[in-house]
Amino acid sequence: MIEAVGLTKRYGAKTAVYNLSFQVRPGAVTGFLGPNGSGKSTTMRMILGLDNPSSGQVTIGGFPYRKLPNAPRQVGALLDAKAVHGGRHARNHLLCLAQLSGIPARRVDEVLGVVGLQDVARKRSKGFSLGMGQRLGIAAALLGDPQVLLFDEPVNGLDPEGILWVRNLMKALAAEGRTVFVSSHLMSEMALTADHLIVIGRGQLLADQNIKDFISHNSADFARVRTPDTEPQQREKLTAALTEAGGQVLPEQDGGLRVTGLPLPRISDLAHAADVRLWELSPHQASLEEAYMRMTQGAVDYRSTIDQRAGLQQELPPGSMPPPQIPVPGQGQPGWYAPPPPQQGGRPFAMPPGAPQAGPYGAPGAPAAGQGPYGAAPAPGAADANPYAQPAPQAPAQPPAAPAAPAAPDLTKPEDAR
Incomplete structure (x- = not known):
């Protein structure tokens, strides 16, 4: 565990x-x-x-x-499938790992068979495709059983x-x-x-x-209802009946209705009582993707303005729980910065005016002595600015002279007349 x-x-x-x-x-x-x-x-x-x-x-x-x-x-792990010496054969790579851990050599051939690389065991890993590299990494994770x-x-x-x-x-x-x-x-x-x-x-x-x-x-189930597309008055009549009965009705782009707050049998009875023909009455159960997107809405730092303009961030059904607001450790402290929410026509990754310049991984100051964000400290002066920020224009040392106005063309000359 x-x-x-x-x-x-x-x-x-x-x-x-x-x-x-x-x-x-x-x-x-x-x-x-x-x-x-x-x-x-x-x-x-x-x-x-x-x-x-x-x-x-x-x-x-x-x-x-x-x-x-x-x-x-x-413990076996696959973190980076590319962490393999490209000049080694797949079998030799696993054999080295086995010898370091006291694992018998026969286990190498076993895991090569498990991941399906037995036919390329003598090939150098630098010629492997991305998928073959993943299989070799999984074999390394399974090596010690x-x-x-x-x-x-x-x-x-x-x-x-x-x-x-x-x-x-x-x-x-x-x-x-x-x-x-x-x-x-x-x-x-x-x-x-x-x-x-x-x-x-x-x-x-x-x-x-x-x-x-x-x-x-992290989702709100709803019923999907469709009436005949050629009879919009039926759709309006059903919407009024469902709303009067306490349901919440939202129109969808394809002409259907999204209904919450009413079970399917009740929707069917209301449609029958209103003399409305139904082309579709089906339950909708959220997928993992929908639930995940809703749960993490407040924790996404980088969001495209194009997605927002295209309507890809759809509104949630009424009555559902709002997405959680995730506090950010260090927020409000000197040097704290996170990308602002996207705005149409804006530059979501530009640093706000007057904000201190961040380091290569978002830290505005120098990292701990001798230690960079992922191990070795970066070279002095390297990547001192936010890589996504627009560089500030440099003020010229001396204003450039205004260009001379072009001479008026002489229309008496054939080349100027053209």
Whole structure:
């Protein structure tokens, strides 16, 4: 079991993870969701001992990763499928990992067969496709036959057959009683694979519940109703009857109606009493993607103005819970900055006038001595400005002289007349 208690990670003035507590239990596939920049990768790095938390702790089976005896035999992880020497054969790469952990060589051939790379075991990994690299990374995670497995975007680059294989693999590993922790942005895959969800936004916990409860708590079911398109008066009559009965009715772009507050049998009875013919009366149950988008609306830092103008951020049905407002650690402190909400015609990533210039990862000041945001400190003077901010125009040392007015053309000359 993986357990995090009060986990916090700061890089200088930037807080990547804040007071995060959760448990990943064995026997189930636990999905790890959150917008870009929410702290998922940082959390996984702290679980694996690659980053030290600023406060709090995270343990695996009751021990920090660095104190586990022969940790590769107990924990397998895929964080970066490209972390392979391109000149090595796939088999040699796994063989090196096996020898470092005291794993017998026969296990290398076993995992190559499990991931389907037995036919390319003697090929150099630099010639592998993205999907083949993912399979090799999964093989490395399975090498020690561990009881705890962490995967970051395991289906990235895989074809449909590969995605199905990973889905079945995750379920089979969890069915064996292992702890499986999977981070992914593919909601459709998480809906088919995960049993439990941990959702974070801006480094803080948003949800920790099974997938069915998550969808039901973060969505509003409604009924979809359609009347004959050629008879708009029927649609108006039904809308009036449903509203009078206490329902909430919203028109949809395709001419249908979205009805909340009334069960389907009641809608049917009201339509029959009003002598309205129905072309469609169906229940709508929210998907994981809809519930996730609603839950994380307040935790998205980078939002396109085009999406807003195109109407891609649709209004939620009436009576549903508003999206949670996520507080940001450090907000209001000197140097704090987050991208403003998108505005039509605006520049959402420009720094506000007079704000201090941020470092390459959002921290306005220098990081801790000898330590950069992700390990080694950057070179002095490197990337001192926000990479998304528009550079301020430099004032010229001396105003340029006004250009001389062009001479009036002499229309008596043939070339000027042209």
